[in-house]
Amino acid sequence: MTAFITILGVATIVFVLMRLIPGGIVEALAGPSVSQQPELVEAIKEKYGLNEPLVVQYGIWLGNALQGDLGESLGTGRPIMEEILRKGRITVELATLATIISIVVGVPLGMLAAFRANSPIDGGVRVSALVGLSIPDFVLGTLLIYFVSTWGLGLPISQYVSWSDSPVGHLKSMALPTFVLSVSITAVVMRVIRASMLDVRNEAFVVTARSKGLQERHVTTRHVMRAALIPTVTIVGINLGYLLSGAIIVEELFSIPGLGRYALQGILGRDYPVAQATVVVGTLMFVLANFVTDILYAFLDPRIKY
Amino acid sequence: MVAREDAGIRKPVALEGESPVAAPSDGATLGRNVRTVRRQSSPVIRFVRQSPIGAVSAFFLLGALGVALVGPFAGVGSPSDISPRAMFAPPSADLPFGADELGRNLLARLVYALRISFALAAVAALMAALIGTFLGLVSGFAGGIVDEIVMRITDMLFAFPTLLLAIMIAAIMGPGISGVILTIVIATVPVFTRVARGPTLSVRETEYTIAARVSGASSGRILFRHVLPNIMTPLLVQLAFTLSGALIAEGALSFLGLGVQPPTPSLGSLLSDGKIYMELAPWMMLVPGLTLAASILAVNLLGDELQRFRDPRLNRK
Numbered sequence: 198m199t200a201f202i203t204i205l206g207v208a209t210i211v212f213v214l215m216r217l218i219p220g221g222i223v224e225a226l227a228g229p230s231v232s233q234q235p236e237l238v239e240a241i242k243e244k245y246g247l248n249e250p251l252v253v254q255y256g257i258w259l260g261n262a263l264q265g266d267l268g269e270s271l272g273t274g275r276p277i278m279e280e281i282l283r284k285g286r287i288t289v290e291l292a293t294l295a296t297i298i299s300i301v302v303g304v305p306l307g308m309l310a311a312f313r314a315n316s317p318i319d320g321g322v323r324v325s326a327l328v329g330l331s332i333p334d335f336v337l338g339t340l341l342i343y344f345v346s347t348w349g350l351g352l353p354i355s356q357y358v359s360w361s362d363s364p365v366g367h368l369k370s371m372a373l374p375t376f377v378l379s380v381s382i383t384a385v386v387m388r389v390i391r392a393s394m395l396d397v398r399n400e401a402f403v404v405t406a407r408s409k410g411l412q413e414r415h416v417t418t419r420h421v422m423r424a425a426l427i428p429t430v431t432i433v434g435i436n437l438g439y440l441l442s443g444a445i446i447v448e449e450l451f452s453i454p455g456l457g458r459y460a461l462q463g464i465l466g467r468d469y470p471v472a473q474a475t476v477v478v479g480t481l482m483f484v485l486a487n488f489v490t491d492i493l494y495a496f497l498d499p500r501i502k503y
Numbered sequence: 504m505v506a507r508e509d510a511g512i513r514k515p516v517a518l519e520g521e522s523p524v525a526a527p528s529d530g531a532t533l534g535r536n537v538r539t540v541r542r543q544s545s546p547v548i549r550f551v552r553q554s555p556i557g558a559v560s561a562f563f564l565l566g567a568l569g570v571a572l573v574g575p576f577a578g579v580g581s582p583s584d585i586s587p588r589a590m591f592a593p594p595s596a597d598l599p600f601g602a603d604e605l606g607r608n609l610l611a612r613l614v615y616a617l618r619i620s621f622a623l624a625a626v627a628a629l630m631a632a633l634i635g636t637f638l639g640l641v642s643g644f645a646g647g648i649v650d651e652i653v654m655r656i657t658d659m660l661f662a663f664p665t666l667l668l669a670i671m672i673a674a675i676m677g678p679g680i681s682g683v684i685l686t687i688v689i690a691t692v693p694v695f696t697r698v699a700r701g702p703t704l705s706v707r708e709t710e711y712t713i714a715a716r717v718s719g720a721s722s723g724r725i726l727f728r729h730v731l732p733n734i735m736t737p738l739l740v741q742l743a744f745t746l747s748g749a750l751i752a753e754g755a756l757s758f759l760g761l762g763v764q765p766p767t768p769s770l771g772s773l774l775s776d777g778k779i780y781m782e783l784a785p786w787m788m789l790v791p792g793l794t795l796a797a798s799i800l801a802v803n804l805l806g807d808e809l810q811r812f813r814d815p816r817l818n819r820k
Contacts, residue, residue, distance in 0.1 A: 199655075199658065202655060203655075203658050203659050203662050204662070206655070206656075206659040207659055207662060207663050210659065210663065211663075211671070214668075214671045214672070214675060215671065217675045218671070218674045218675050219675070219677070323807075324556070324804075327800060327803050327804055327807060328800055330803060331747065331796060331799040331800035331802075331803045331804075332796045332799070332800075333751045333754055333755065333795065333796070333799065334755075335754060335755055335758045335774070336754070336774065336792045336793075336795055336796050337796075339774065339777075339778050339781070339788055339792060340788075340789075340792060342781070343781050343785055343788065343789075346781075346782070347782075347785075445666050445667070445670075446666070446755055446758070446759070449759065460664075460667055461667075461670060461759070464667065464670050464671055464674055465670070465674065472671075475667075476663070476664060476667050479664040479667065480662045480663060480664065483662050483664070484662055
């Protein structure tokens, strides 16, 4: 219920904000000489229902959206739902790959740091996690593009290849963006798992497990790790939700035709329906990711019941 | 008056910080800590001893801040003088960081960029901290319908894809410095609201708060004299991370062409310019890019070390 209110709220905010952007779609479509052609302006407004009062426009849009009809792009005339499904797949792939990397790299390193807390290894993990967190996507991406292009590592830059054209080429074109996206979330996973392992290891249930004579290895794998995974699941869920809507910079930098780029073009092009639809879908994904996280939570931690 | 009350409330926290139990088991650090307690040296000295990394970060930041403040008066040259002969000049003795596509001195541009980026990030982070903390305090303290409304709005802003929100606000405000600040404030206020609200809820129920209320203190007095000092640590740590977040946000917006506009230099806009001429003059992108990354890293490291310093539980084995 709260999730529904949140999404409705976001939908309303984006609707209002888009109308506040100076310079409308009409100017964008008809060009700068628009003021000399009042009939053209009228025709465009009529066609897209821009003559209706804002409240009516909002009601129509919301009603259609609830039935799964997101309308057509004012810029290209293509159905937005189709575009979102097509572009969404690319963004989901990007986000999933980055998330997998963050788990595969982040979880073992975070655990290692926790086992060797306050050792040089721990320090190394901690500082490298902070380095990863500190390099903004666009700086890391720009640096990578520079080094890959100077040293000619054979990876394409800013050339998206679709899977159906060439699977190998596709993976190559996704390598750099995935890497850039994965760096900061890997760092977050490392930090969270380290902190939660340290938190858990002195909890009563761990002491109990130890005092009833369980082997240390058993205590670690069955009790400490399992409990420490819970916050990690949360953070992975949040990361996924964030990646799905946050891949904008990376997609823009590497010319990946994903959802983030679509949203950016929608906003900058005053393409109201596109901007509204992409923001709502992005929020929906975020809320969904949180929802799935909550369910996993209850599954992993028997103390939590819904 | 303020100082006395403040010190009185913070004391238990400080004592815990000095307790030898909290120190890492590593013998040398432990010994050093015990001695520190006996000497009662100032927090700054203790911090430097306990956390060399934090000290280096603080030093770097102070240095960068110093360059930003003093640089323009120390003869770094003009950031806007165009000199066709120096076009794309590589770094040299005259031009330590080289020159850009108009032959402008990149060192001078970097110094001015630091000024703008730092000032912008600081103003935005402070504004967000003030507004967000106030909302969180009031919301957590008042409870009921006020809390409900504030938290629903906070949830919405959280779920809203931050960068998209930023891009929209930037599009509405028109690109420029005030737009960037407003964007960062709107995007980070909810974070502070949440950080402030949680502890407020628990501090509200503590004995000393109830005692203050019983002895006739007003809500405002309780909030600012009793609750606020006790939630300072998480807020300060959050402020550090918000500063680095603001630096990143300025960079990202300027990078997308929605932030600080040319010819005004900022770290983000320099990087964005440099990206275009990457192959001709890589220093144009390397200098601002690395400066930005290093500044953010220093802020984050400092925040992290401060957190460990103030909350020794994080170190406990």
